[in-house]
Amino acid sequence: xxxxxxxxxxxxxxxxxxxxxxxxxxxxxxxxxxxxxxxxxxxxxxxxxxxxxxxxxxxxxxxxxxxxxxxxxxxxxxxxxxxxxxxxxxxxxxxxxxxxxxxxxxxxxxxxxxxxxxxxxxxxxxxxxxxxxxxxxxxxxxxxxxxxxxxxxxxxxxxxxxxxxxx
Numbered sequence: 001x002x003x004x005x006x007x008x009x010x011x012x013x014x015x016x017x018x019x020x021x022x023x024x025x026x027x028x029x030x031x032x033x034x035x036x037x038x039x040x041x042x043x044x045x046x047x048x049x050x051x052x053x054x055x056x057x058x059x060x061x062x063x064x065x066x067x068x069x070x071x072x073x074x075x076x077x078x079x080x081x082x083x084x085x086x087x088x089x090x091x092x093x094x095x096x097x098x099x100x101x102x103x104x105x106x107x108x109x110x111x112x113x114x115x116x117x118x119x120x121x122x123x124x125x126x127x128x129x130x131x132x133x134x135x136x137x138x139x140x141x142x143x144x145x146x147x148x149x150x151x152x153x154x155x156x157x158x159x160x161x162x163x164x165x166x167x
Contacts, residue, residue, distance in 0.1 A: 065114070066112065081101050112126050136152070
């Protein structure tokens with residue numbers, strides 16, 4: 001029996017003993033669950049930046065609409081297929097990625113307005129602004145609808161809503 005095989009056998013025996021003991025279970029399983037937790041905490045693809053307030057006058061021109069954008073970054077070395085992934089605001093306005101692959105260590109900018117999609121720039125082809133200047137949340141979900149990442153702005157972090165109160 002090789003050293004690694006005997007190590008895994010003794011690890012299994014240790015785990016079985018701990019399960020029998022009951023009290024030690026949390027101590028034995030802690031390292032495994034902590035590393036799993038880390039792996040799920042840091043998204044491989046994340047919302048890296050948001051320009052929610054288009055510079056200049058909000059005149060709904062294509063130029064102005066396209067100066068409102070969300071950046072998505074692939075933090076891994078591997079290409080990620082974003083086909084079917086969605087980017088959504090709090091009001092449910094959703095952009096769905098269509099046959100798009102994000103290269104490793106690359107960033108794509110998703111513009112609100114109309115334009116021709118390239119590797120680094122995608123366009124929602126909208127004639128209205130999506131992201132609220134005062135407060136909103138951009139949420140990225142994968143093709144199975146699972147939460148990947150989100151970015152919020154304009155909220156009072158302690159109360160979960162904007163700081164202005166209307167009486």
